[in-house]
Amino acid sequence: MLAPLVKTLNRRRGDHDALRVDDSLLIDQYLPTYDATQRRHTVVDAAPETTYDAMLEADMMDTGPVVRGLSRLRDLPARLERLIRGTEPAQFPDELTIERLGESDEWVLIDERAHEELVFGTVGTFWKPSIEWLEIDPDDFATFDDPGYAKLAVSLSVRPYGEHRTLLTYEARTATTDDESRRQFERYWRVIGPFAGYLMQRALDRIRTDAEDRARDRDTTRPRSATDDAAGTASGDGNAARTPVSVPRRRWPWLLAALSIGGAYHTRVRPWHRRWGTTPREAVGALPGDEFVDEPANQVTHAIEIDAAPDAAWQWLVQIGQNRGGFYSYDFLENLFGADIHTVDRIVPEYQTLEEGDVVRLAPADSPISTPESAPEVVYLETQRAIVLRPPIDGPTWTWAFVLQEPEEEKTRLVARMRSPTSSGLEAAVDYLFWEPAHFVMERRMLRELKRRAEVSESARSAVETDAA
Structure with a gap:
């Protein structure tokens, strides 16, 4: 699945004095010390409440073919093991939203501060080809220290960022429970690590897009007020002034380049190697x-x-x-x-x-x-x-x-x-x-x-x- 990829190794145990912890974050209550962390931020042109609602309902499987491919690649060893043993392979969900993570076998919703921050976590052996997931009660997450495992806590939070804008933050922290697990995790991370930041950023992009779409929909459906008319008149046209909508970049050149590279690889490079x-x-x-x-x-x-x-x-x-x-x-x-x-x-x-x-x-x-x-x-x-x-x-x-x-x-x-x-x-x-x-x-x-x-x-x-x- 996508989740085990979202681990980080930017900072080592022993560097925690250099890590400034924001005491207002819920995640600090459940994983204040850790072996690794990574954060990603994005600014959303929508109010915090709108962004938070979009965050809960955003489909994490709808983040592009690269993310879906990486998710399936990480789960491939376990699927192959089930096929070899003759057991039923696990099925990938058609949809995966934050608010439904608590229904999965791997993840647990740890805590939530409504319309501000949500923390969820998991415990497992992420470095193994077939991950051993450990079912854990949210109240036991902070104190869990059985050797042989790693704990992963993820925080998604929103903060006001000016008028009608939001700073959306995605933070993932990983803590291992013993020295041997830490060594295994570090070897695993050297291979998986380059993809983590990309996956996190794609998740934020998905949430930002959904939140801004919601904000625009509300702007177009709400009744016009006298204040809107006055603002529109003052701006020199008959329409209310509104935040410019960014125009998607043209993707045709990139698509043609990708098709050309793919065709060259398939017809020339692959037969050669x-x-x-x-x-x-x-x-x-x-x-x-x-x-x-x-x-x-x-x-x-x-x-x-x-x-x-x-x-x-x-x-x-x-x-x-x-x-x-x-x-x-x-x-x-x-x-x-x-x-x-x-x-x-x-x-x-x-x-x-x-x-x-x-x-x-x-x-x-x-x-x-x-x-x-x-x-x-x-x-x-x-x-x-x-x-x-x-x-x-x-x-x-x-x-x-x-x-x-x-x-x-x-x-x-x-x-x-x-x-x-x-x-x-x-x-x-x-x-x-x-x-x-x-x-x-x-x-x-x-x-x-x-x-x-x-x-x-x-x-x-x-x-x-x-x-x-």
């Missing part, structure tokens, strides 16, 4: 492991040529795994998600043995991102030629194959293929927009690093053989 480095035959030809995923299948194939014999590449390839030699890619990116990857820079003898049935972990078992899919097994292995990984899941799932081919002596083609059942709807959109580009970036780095290491090993071996001769 889905078969990066491959020959036409490699891109569509059969490889070991294809048989584990029924047709039709979604297939991404990458390849690279290595100036070394297959055995030089194999000794590096066979070491892959979170609890083994790593994945030779961008460790720091993987570790942002808690994968705990540490790529080795040498051949490790104990990692040279791999058999069918062995687990090649993608993340630690106790990681917040750990699922059955993060512990694939070796389902096919041919020494110095192929490794195929597949999660131990009953039903359709993905495979990841690495195949070494020797087109000529002292040359090796390393072909990597990710193959999965075709998806539809939201899952297909997420794959298209996020997973495919990310997989390309990470796997291209992996293949290039395997090439570099294998060629260095081959050069060192050749030098030793030359010296021996």
